[in-house]
Amino acid sequence: MNSLGGKVICMPSFSSTALLEVMNKHKITSMYVAPPIVQMLANDDRFTKRHVESIKLITCGAAPTGEEVIAKFLNRVGTQVNFAQGYGLTETSPVISKSVSAPLESSGILVPNTEVRIVGHEEHNRGNNLGVDETGEIFVRGPQVMKGYFKNPKATAGTMEGDWFKTGDLGSFDDKGHLYIRGRLKELIKVQGYQVAPAELEDIIQGHEKIADAAVIGVPHERYGEIPKAFIVPKANMLIDGQEIKDYVAKRVAKYKQLGHVVLIDKIPKSAAGKILRRELQKI
Numbered sequence: 001m002n003s004l005g006g007k008v009i010c011m012p013s014f015s016s017t018a019l020l021e022v023m024n025k026h027k028i029t030s031m032y033v034a035p036p037i038v039q040m041l042a043n044d045d046r047f048t049k050r051h052v053e054s055i056k057l058i059t060c061g062a063a064p065t066g067e068e069v070i071a072k073f074l075n076r077v078g079t080q081v082n083f084a085q086g087y088g089l090t091e092t093s094p095v096i097s098k099s100v101s102a103p104l105e106s107s108g109i110l111v112p113n114t115e116v117r118i119v120g121h122e123e124h125n126r127g128n129n130l131g132v133d134e135t136g137e138i139f140v141r142g143p144q145v146m147k148g149y150f151k152n153p154k155a156t157a158g159t160m161e162g163d164w165f166k167t168g169d170l171g172s173f174d175d176k177g178h179l180y181i182r183g184r185l186k187e188l189i190k191v192q193g194y195q196v197a198p199a200e201l202e203d204i205i206q207g208h209e210k211i212a213d214a215a216v217i218g219v220p221h222e223r224y225g226e227i228p229k230a231f232i233v234p235k236a237n238m239l240i241d242g243q244e245i246k247d248y249v250a251k252r253v254a255k256y257k258q259l260g261h262v263v264l265i266d267k268i269p270k271s272a273a274g275k276i277l278r279r280e281l282q283k284i
Helices: 016-026 035-042 067-077 153-159 198-206 242-250 278-282
Strands: 030-033 057-060 082-088 095-098 115-119 136-141 164-173 179-184 189-191 194-196 211-221 225-234 261-264
Touching: 016 035, 030 035, 035 057, 035 067, 035 211, 067 082, 067 198, 115 164, 153 164, 179 198, 189 211, 189 225, 194 198, 198 211, 198 225, 198 242, 211 278, 225 242, 242 261
Parallel strands: 030 057, 057 082, 225 261
Antiparallel strands: 082 095, 115 136, 136 164, 164 179, 189 194, 211 225
């Protein structure tokens, strides 16, 4: 931004009130956010079209933002706001793709000089390059990809396949070359031999009008191996019970993806980058 003559505004500490004051006072034109901020604004009645009337582009990264959350956000501010998602990792310096006139829920097209292949991770397709709309692990190579972890050959061997970096993320391409992030390979819930992505269920739950936030993990089950367990944060002054959420999800997914447990909590534990801390949820 500085190279373009832009002014950068940094907040020394974050709060929703402070953010709204910054947006109102400085009339910012470009905004970079993590998914929790999009979700917070989507559910904050103080946030209106007035706060974004000067904004030309909002770019979201650090974790996937689901279609339901984006729809809530744009419903509050209007579709005249350009909303884009990006995808990358520290090991890729960091950008792999960014939205450019792409479907809102996608992370866009690959940046120049970057190659990505979607590789099968299940028994029947393990190691195979997959086609359009097929979900697998994202492998990437390009000039921005690291050579390896410093003084850690074991970790390097586990993540590099030649000059291809194995991200550990699940994704797919549509027929126009838009990349979609489907979740983390290590976070998949295995129900009766089927694989369930927590991100898919979280996006569905967050579409419920009474829900402010949600997270899903897999927990052991003696018959099915694992079943999905949802942690939900209701909106202020909203009364809701677990069965209502179970029924809401059941109408929208296959039977093996249905929720086994629902727990109401005050806050979803997340990192500074907005990633859900699922290990913390396992302790609840």
